[in-house]
Amino acid sequence: MIILTRLAGSRFAVNPDLLERVEATPDTVLTLLDGTKYVVAEGLEEVVGRVADYRATVIATARRLAEEQAAAAELEHQVEAAAPWPDDVTPRLAPAVPLRRRRRS
Template sequence: MIELHKLSHGREPFHLNCDLIERVDASPDCHVTLTTGQRIAVCESVDEVIAKIRAWRIDVLTQSLRLAR
């Protein structure tokens, strides 16, 4: 899961399962669209969200390779 901050509610942090993300748009605020159709406005930029997703996936794969040894 990655930590993001809701644009509303005073930058309230929340954790999101990356597997539920369908797309990330900037219009002009960053919106994360989930596979359920729900859209969440976040404070992070599109590049920041992508970097967090990439880091999370790298961490999962790294742990999997360690367990496989």
């Protein structure tokens, strides 16, 4: 979402993916895909810049998440490779301790 200002001074957020076009006539008019129009105080270049910044942030976040996921997968692979026993040997576990009911006195 990008934050813009109506001519009356109130601020609102708009989803840039819903923008069909932005016009400067001389006021800046946003037209959404459904035909809704908003007149904003920001200039055409500023609106376009905010949309570009928003999209760059989305792409950068997606890339960062993909890199983090790849790093986590690599770490998991390293942990599996460093296991103290071979794949065909199951580690010996301590015997299970049975649970007992408490006796009422």
